[in-house]
Amino acid sequence: MKKNYNHKKIEKIVQKQWKKKNYFKTIENYKLKKYYCLSMIPYPSGYLHIGHVRNYTIGDIIARYKRLNNKNVLHPIGWDAFGLPAENAALKNNLDPHTWTKKNIKYMKKQLKKLGISYDWNKEITTCDPKYYKWEQWLFLKLYKKKLVYKKKSIVNWCPNDKTVLANEQVIQNKCWRCNTIIKNKYISQWFIKTKKYAKQLLNDLKYLNNWPENVKNMQKQWIGKSKGIKITLKINEFKYKIKIYTNNKFKSILKTICISISKTHKIIKNIKKINNKIKNLIKILKKKQNKKYLGFNTKINAINPINNKLIPIWITNFTEEQYNTNEIFVTNENKIQDIFIKKYKLQNKKKLNNKCLSKKKLKTNKLKKLFHLMKKQKLIKKKINYKIKDWVISRQRFWGVPIPIIKFKKSIIPVKNKELPVLLPKNDNDIKNNLKKNVKWKTYILNNKYATRETDTFDTFLESSWYYARCTSPNYKKSIFNKKKANYWLPIDTYIGGIEHATMHLIYFRLIHKIMKDMNLLKNKEPAKTIICQGMVLSDTFYFIEKNKKKWINFSNIKKNKKNKFFIFKDNKKIEIIYDGINKMSKSKNNGVNPNEIIKKYGADTLRLFIIFSAPIEKNLYWIEDGINGCFKFIKKLWKIVLNFRKIKIPKNNIKNKNLKNIKYLLNKLIYDVTNIIKQKLYLNTAISKIMKFIKHIKHHNIKEQNSYIFFKKCINTLLIILYPFIPHISFYLWHKMKNKKNIDKIKWPKISKKQLKQEINIQIAIQINGKTRKKINIKNTYNKNKIILKIYKLNLLKNYFVNKNKIKNIIYIKNKVINFVIK
């Protein structure tokens, strides 16, 4: 054993052992108690960044802990490999996205291995692999059969110059990020999943998710957005038509209505066009100016208010559908957005008129009630529950995604037959910019001598990440989407770990697809995951400069600062001033990530893992500063030294017993108790580490002269290595061998807690307060009762400076083992 801690050597040796003996292979033994621990799989964007390290370290800590606690653990990994960045990179470098993605996966896989995450690599999945996406196409066809998907026109961002659909991220200040052209809105036909049909279930089943964070459940609740209200039928003044409008306000609130706002696609527009020939042009203008806020125009058509028979003007606006996900709303000034609209078009005066009507007539509640019931009888009012959640658009006009298995004829469509799956994405496509549409060879399909074309859209990549957790239970299964028996053994996921940014979209799609698969009888459980851990994001400083009207993002590691606190870089020997964009989550697109390789090289994976966990509580956002890392490195070196020194000591042969071990034995037991509870339930992993650090500080200079203290000290070290193993597995594994333990540390059981010892009598310090302010401290035994403590305080005369006589004491409050508070007049 060499003198100095050499992380490079140790980590290499240990990782080799794990690989050689296939340590983390999943055992398919249905008799064992299972534990499914899953971290959200990464998008292979290039290299792992610190946010990934955080995510996968948390998962690894839990997986390793559960293995030591006799659980049969499934801890898989995969790649969410389809997506926009691959296309962008491919365009930029004139590459095939396959190649780019594969290269990234290879690199990132190496990084994960270097971090020592205990994955079963046999269970690895890659979503751009036909073996995987075949089953997504299969699933889609099932949904098609069950009529859970449909086609409808919807708005996309359209760049008229590039002639492509742009993602929201690619639109910068209403312009195309590549060519700076002002973007337009285009209505195109899209595939939808009937998410609304599951709204009620998605909402109600939140109550089963006891181990989900409250904030996540709350966000989902708001996202689903249930409201109870009424649907009112109103007559149109100018022609025979009845318009139905939902409101979650009370019936009489119609009196406050200033106008009715309808969408540009509303059914009534057909009728309006017959009367008002300007409408066509006005709608065109509206479509063009979709991005202007709260635009609208008066149709000169009115609805009749059933309460007072007054006319309510109907406006067509560009925010009805977009903001409210419906085709018609009552507009009042009680809503902030609507109020802006009202003020913009000076509709306010009409509101005053309405109010005057109200006050003149003095409508009584009785009269209103009668009218309400009458209308209800006539079915002009219906009670209705409304959900804000929208149906999910799953089609994308992109190349790098799963092809949608549909054949289009001139007037009809048919699904691809199961036999013909997978519909493969063409390799070496030269024109990914124009997606699959221009690939005539690929899209042409001949059936019974009739020409047809394949659907050239691909799926939203959120679809792949909505069912991979089930496929991970049997990633190579060829007969179906997954092996049902295996899936039902492993599912639900016991702990699912990912960033808080996924609280709504991903985690709702994930629950939705699970429920759909359950209804298809593929799965048993109501919900896909028992526990969710939402880690905070890793943030860092973000910088850019503008070149040719485009933002160029510069990594903070390259930025220099001058005396005037201005940021700059040198490029081609020129000094360029840089704009600070604040603190943002680490991402490839903003080039503010940190590649962990350099840190691993310098300090090792164990130090990095320890540091990322120790730096902040896991649910909190972490602003990346490398400063504290040396402390974690020092800690591991200290551990190394303790074991090294211990090995030099020979077992004392004397028969003297050290009688002062009682206190430290209590501390060791308490440490096991605390760390166990933290990993098991609370997950304040940073405090677990500080507790271990504190204990090591305590025992570091322990003298070992007696046989019993030698034996106890050995027990201390071995226990420490086990409880540190989930956090820093390499060094723990290595030192465990050096302590001459026979079994490998992976096969050891987690140390037991002695409940009896926890209750043992110890010395503690409590605070003496006067009116809630701490004035003195006193040492007592934890077994003392209130009276005994008061007596001791009087005996020591500790309160002499604070009150003159005992008559002034109004009350004495004692909080066990913490505080004794004298309440004084």
Place this chain on the structure above:
RNA sequence: ACCGAAAUGGUGAAAUUGGUAAACACAGUUGACUCAAAAUCAACCGAUAAAAAAUCAUGCCGGUUCGAAUCCGGCUUUCGGUACCA
């Protein structure tokens, strides 16, 4: 604008059922070892004050309570999400 969070020393943070504010670390200062540096070890380390006593300190304003970082009401700032980044 809406929804969800966060704010505590020079810095990361601790105090998770309302009970000793700053544990554990980083940085810093001083000392030991060393020709020297690094590493290691030891001491100090919220502010005011020479020190003690004391007072003030958990983003801001107010409230409840014997007692508030924690609960309630009202703000400010920062971060995440807002349906095509993933």
